[in-house]
Amino acid sequence: MTALVEAVLVRDPDGRTDRRLVFVDGKPVDAVVSCVDARAGWDWEDWKAHRDEVLAKASPAARVLLRAVLDGPPG
Numbered sequence: 001m002t003a004l005v006e007a008v009l010v011r012d013p014d015g016r017t018d019r020r021l022v023f024v025d026g027k028p029v030d031a032v033v034s035c036v037d038a039r040a041g042w043d044w045e046d047w048k049a050h051r052d053e054v055l056a057k058a059s060p061a062a063r064v065l066l067r068a069v070l071d072g073p074p075g
Contacts, residue, residue, distance in 0.1 A: 003024050006023040032057050032062075034057070034058055034066055036069050038074065051070045054066055
């Protein structure tokens, strides 16, 4: 089975990326947005808190990918 997943995101270059709406097969659904942006001016303590929050909200499948990306983000 293939599902069409569409996400409408609004990114403030000086702030957060906000989830506006996610659709699965044309129907709106709730979604968890996990933003990994190492260029956002994080200090280490804030980055660790952000990392822990992102991992806590993620599904087990997404958590595997997020752990790898959060341990070595691009930039």
